[in-house]
């Protein structure tokens with residue numbers, strides 16, 4: 001296949017070949033045309049989205065498994081499967097990943113799951129959301145292409161992850177968010193010292209603005225992690241698939257429930273599972289992928305239920321702001337994957353989101369953000385509907401920390417009693433054990 005070079009807004013003047021490890025080229029998801037590695041995101045022929053194509057390792061699965069297991073406790077243990085240079089772990093990066101896979105037996109009992117229920121808890125990442133995974137990869141691409149400013153359009157978590165990663169990597173950052181985000185997310189995006197710009201509009205307006213900025217001299221030399229670096233960024237989500245399989249003892253889960261914002265995470269987890277099968281690292285057996293949305297922003301769920309192949313954009317209105325993308329770029333691919341694997345896409349109300357956040361906290365001691373509530377709420381709904389099989393191994397993602405979205409539960413999570421500091425007062429409150 002011919003490799004074509006297309007001018008991108010790269011800041012690098014050197015013609016030196018970029019070293020992104022096993023990444024060989026970019027290839028179009030729609031027509032398969034290949035392009036040289038660069039800051040490109042759309043196919044020059046058909047405008048389809050580009051993704052990273054690899055020269056994957058050829059050794060025996062046992063060897064590769066051993067090499068991974070001996071690697072660092074971060075996503076860099078999977079460097080041979082990622083678009084990053086081999087010495088990535090020695091560079092200044094926030095080193096996310098290898099978060100806990102919690103066997104959630106209390107929650108399983110409550111939900112009647114007998115086949116094994118696990119929560120993949122990504123609140124343990126450096127900036128407390130799964131976004132550190134995708135940003136860490138984008139930083140390496142930005143370095144390789146010579147970008148000096150890191151940017152993004154964000155529903156909140158991404159802005160914080162970019163701010164932190166840029167600070168560590170010694171890059172400038174300037175990130176864009178809807179002006180009305182949760183206070184916790186604004187502070188977390190600003191505290192790392194980069195520029196933070198609130199846009200008067202929703203996420204889809206922010207994203208449109210960033211697309212304009214990329215094409216303008218004002219954005220010259222900027223790496224937008226989820227726009228012109230999107231093919232690399234997306235690969236970070238594969239590490240969730242790798243970790244879950246490794247932590248299950250190199251085995252695919254039977255069922256997995258994943259939140260959907262743009263849908264990138266869901267599509268790349270599927271890609272990660274398929275790569276592990278191809279490499280012989282896990283046994284090839286069927287798995288089902290389920291997508292979760294909030295009712296107030298459920299364009300993919302609506303399309304799934306209506307049997308449509310295209311996703312009609314919505315105007316988001318939900319407390320799950322990290323998932324509030326009304327026009328999700330990967331929506332059609334999510335529909336394909338849910339249908340191909342025998343999964344489903346479902347949505348829950350904001351009230352169910354809050355209930356699910358509290359259920360996870362009460363049963364497993366894990367405080368998830370609203371996206372986690374969406375995912376567990378949908379899991380619960382699909383178990384009740386008989387769509388998720390309770391006798392099979394099921395993994396539920398918690399993609400962010402509840403401290404980021406305190407408002408969602410603050411009204412219903414308060415002190416049980418407020419008393420004078422005396423035993424009499426405590427007795428009167430009726431909380432004593434005897």
Ligand SMILES: *Cc1c(COP(=O)(O)O)cnc(C)c1O
Nearest residue numbers: 157261262263264265371399400
């Ligand atoms: C961004 C985000 C997601 C999903 O993102 P995609 O755009 O679908 O990849 C899920 N959970 C949280 C907490 C997020 O910040």
